Amino acid sequence: MKLFKKYTFKLIVLIFIFFNAIVFINYFIDPLNIYGKKKDKNEISKILLKTEYGISFYKVPFNLRDLKISLIKHAKDFDCIVIGSSKIQLISSLTKTSPKNFNCKKILNLFVEVATIEDIFIFSYFLIDNNDLLDKKIFLNIDPWTFNYNRNNRWKRYETYFHLMQKKINFDYSEETFISNFYNKTFELINIINLEYFFLSIQSLKNENKIIPVEKFDLTKGYKTRVVLPDGSYLYPSSFNKKKNKFEKYSNYYIVENVWYDQRAVNDFIELLNYLNNQYEIRFILTPYHHNIWNNYQPTTQAMIETENIVKDISNILSVDIVGSFNPEKFNCDPNEFYDEMHVRKECLIKIY
Numbered sequence: 547m548k549l550f551k552k553y554t555f556k557l558i559v560l561i562f563i564f565f566n567a568i569v570f571i572n573y574f575i576d577p578l579n580i581y582g583k584k585k586d587k588n589e590i591s592k593i594l595l596k597t598e599y600g601i602s603f604y605k606v607p608f609n610l611r612d613l614k615i616s617l618i619k620h621a622k623d624f625d626c627i628v629i630g631s632s633k634i635q636l637i638s639s640l641t642k643t644s645p646k647n648f649n650c651k652k653i654l655n656l657f658v659e660v661a662t663i664e665d666i667f668i669f670s671y672f673l674i675d676n677n678d679l680l681d682k683k684i685f686l687n688i689d690p691w692t693f694n695y696n697r698n699n700r701w702k703r704y705e706t707y708f709h710l711m712q713k714k715i716n717f718d719y720s721e722e723t724f725i726s727n728f729y730n731k732t733f734e735l736i737n738i739i740n741l742e743y744f745f746l747s748i749q750s751l752k753n754e755n756k757i758i759p760v761e762k763f764d765l766t767k768g769y770k771t772r773v774v775l776p777d778g779s780y781l782y783p784s785s786f787n788k789k790k791n792k793f794e795k796y797s798n799y800y801i802v803e804n805v806w807y808d809q810r811a812v813n814d815f816i817e818l819l820n821y822l823n824n825q826y827e828i829r830f831i832l833t834p835y836h837h838n839i840w841n842n843y844q845p846t847t848q849a850m851i852e853t854e855n856i857v858k859d860i861s862n863i864l865s866v867d868i869v870g871s872f873n874p875e876k877f878n879c880d881p882n883e884f885y886d887e888m889h890v891r892k893e894c895l896i897k898i899y
Contacts, residue, residue: 768781
């Protein structure tokens with residue numbers, strides 16, 4: 547019995563040490579700056595804007611949302627601003643990659659991974675806080691999950707600004723604000739003992755946690771790693787140049803079957819557009835999904851149909867132009883002009899109008 551207690555005690559001590567090590571490393575290394583101790587996000591954007599060919603997006607020691615929000619302070623130097631998910635990440639005046647009728651000399655790309663309707667509110671808040679942007683064109687990317695709240699939690703990093711934007715439009719969701727704040731704190735506590743984040747922290751240590759501009763390379767061919775260009779757009783590695791012939795037939799990314807949209811989210815979005823339309827020229831942009839998703843009916847297929855119909859209705863009501871569509875056939879995009887089921891290559895993107 548004494549031996550059992552002895553080993554039990556040692557096991558408890560080891561577990562305690564192990565978890566404390568994870569907490570310590572996750573909190574102080576913090577590769578994605580969740581706990582807000584890293585290099586100032588404005589400094590990161592300054593580094594990016596001073597580069598000629600951008601910075602590597604491989605094992606990066608910064609949070610992409612931090613970078614993009616800090617770039618808004620420099621938006622006065624651009625003609626057009628695009629806001630949305632990674633589906634618009636290639637849009638760039640540097641690589642001459644944009645839909646036919648963009649008519650923009652300089653584009654600032656503010657894409658973030660898995661952008662949601664909450665992100666649109668957040669970025670809108672920072673836009674209206676900058677008085678130098680009143681003559682800019684704003685392109686809002688719409689995805690099949692856009693007209694739903696809480697489809698992921700990445701936006702919660704800036705949840706305060708989501709609710710501040712709602713307040714500007716006279717929304718009153720005080721109870722939900724409390725719930726959202728509670729959720730965010732819970733996420734931070736859970737993340738601090740997350741093993742996946744622990745391994746990312748270790749990788750960050752190996753990478754010396756530095757932001758280093760990439761050397762000169764051919765923009766048409768790509769770099770050896772993923773790159774964020776000085777205009778905020780993204781380039782796939784050169785290894786992605788070879789076109790694929792096989793694609794998945796199903797992709798239900800952030801789609802909930804039979805919950806194609808939340809009417810409250812749609813109404814709130816319209817209110818936001820009414821507010822923004824007084825200051826900016828707003829346009830929508832939709833990018834195609836692969837043919838396989840259309841040819842094999844699934845929840846995403848129906849979500850695209852429902853969402854695009856809503857976009858058309860809003861367009862008619864508020865006289866907002868639409869660029870693009872979820873349907874690749876409308877622009878004669880070939881099946882091999884995609885990186886995967888939802889991300890188009892340049893060859894397809896420049897056909898969109």
